[in-house]
Amino acid sequence: MKEDKVIQPHHHHHQLLLRRLTVFSGNRLARPISFLLLLVLSYTLGYFSASPPPPPPPLQTPIDHHPTTTVAAQTFPDHNRFSTRCAAMPVPSKLIRQTVINRVFNGSSPYYSFPPPHVAHLLRPKRVKGWGSTGSVFETLIRKVKPRTIIELGTFLGASAIHMAELANRLGLKTQIICVDDFRGWPGFQTRFTDIGSINGDVMLMYQFMQNVVYFNVTDSILPVPYSTGSALEALCELGVFADLIEVDAGHDFHSAWSDINRAYKLLRPGGVMFGHDYFTAADERGVRRAVKLFAQVKGLRIQTDGQHWVIDSAESH
Numbered sequence: 001m002k003e004d005k006v007i008q009p010h011h012h013h014h015q016l017l018l019r020r021l022t023v024f025s026g027n028r029l030a031r032p033i034s035f036l037l038l039l040v041l042s043y044t045l046g047y048f049s050a051s052p053p054p055p056p057p058p059l060q061t062p063i064d065h066h067p068t069t070t071v072a073a074q075t076f077p078d079h080n081r082f083s084t085r086c087a088a089m090p091v092p093s094k095l096i097r098q099t100v101i102n103r104v105f106n107g108s109s110p111y112y113s114f115p116p117p118h119v120a121h122l123l124r125p126k127r128v129k130g131w132g133s134t135g136s137v138f139e140t141l142i143r144k145v146k147p148r149t150i151i152e153l154g155t156f157l158g159a160s161a162i163h164m165a166e167l168a169n170r171l172g173l174k175t176q177i178i179c180v181d182d183f184r185g186w187p188g189f190q191t192r193f194t195d196i197g198s199i200n201g202d203v204m205l206m207y208q209f210m211q212n213v214v215y216f217n218v219t220d221s222i223l224p225v226p227y228s229t230g231s232a233l234e235a236l237c238e239l240g241v242f243a244d245l246i247e248v249d250a251g252h253d254f255h256s257a258w259s260d261i262n263r264a265y266k267l268l269r270p271g272g273v274m275f276g277h278d279y280f281t282a283a284d285e286r287g288v289r290r291a292v293k294l295f296a297q298v299k300g301l302r303i304q305t306d307g308q309h310w311v312i313d314s315a316e317s318h
């Protein structure tokens, strides 16, 4: 039986109705209004008895032939298209300190006349606290890379920065460490660090960090850049301040880590190394570790680990 010959019960009923109406109108109401009525009714019945539209074709599931290496690159094919362009001419290593002082501090060293009288009484001679801030990765990488410039994202009280400055000095390197931190800590951190004072809500974290740098006599090696990592890295990129070694240890949620790693990578000199902490903490499968893994996957780079630290050497691909 062909499909177009099948008469549905409701369709059959409509035809019967139409036939009766035709007879009725032809015999008794041979007037224009009856034809109009017939027309409207036939249209309505035809509309309701029409078969429903065919269902849409099922969605095709794309087959990923290279799930481990290219899935992110396939999903975001324009991942590497950023609007910001870093300066074409890198600032020479020996000019980096003065460039940062000029551009960030208007030409005057932040250590000049430090500490200011209105905060001096709130500072302790030395107050250092870090997390994995003296791990073996620091010495391994400083010996390997012999960096002229280090950028640290996330400094807090300076434990890791001071450790790197002392290592570099011991190895006879002339290393400048640029410490990017907004020096706000995180909301509520003062409930744990009750001894870090504040004035009208302005927490003394940067001052205590600088006091620590003074205490350990490494002011020549360390400069703070007291801004968010996003805006600071953007500015360093435009200025042409590149680094041989970059430590990423600021925000640990996925989006912060992802943004910092991507921005930082643009500031790595050829052959430079990027590394960071908290690769193995449980929560970081959704935070730092996820960002590092995805980044390495997109760029085809190899992740190495050293204790709790991850390391990506830009010279070493898969």
Ligand SMILES: C[S@@+](CC[C@H](N)C(=O)[O-])C[C@H]1O[C@@H](n2cnc3c(N)ncnc32)[C@H](O)[C@@H]1O
Pocket: 129, 130, 131, 132, 133, 153, 154, 155, 156, 157, 158, 159, 160, 161, 180, 181, 182, 183, 184, 185, 186, 227, 228, 229, 230, 249, 250, 251, 256
């Ligand atoms: C884990 S601590 C850094 C510890 C330090 N690297 C050490 O080992 O001693 C994280 C720091 O990142 C800073 N931070 C977090 N998110 C930031 C952001 N978006 N911009 C600037 N600093 C940020 C916080 O103020 C805090 O001082």
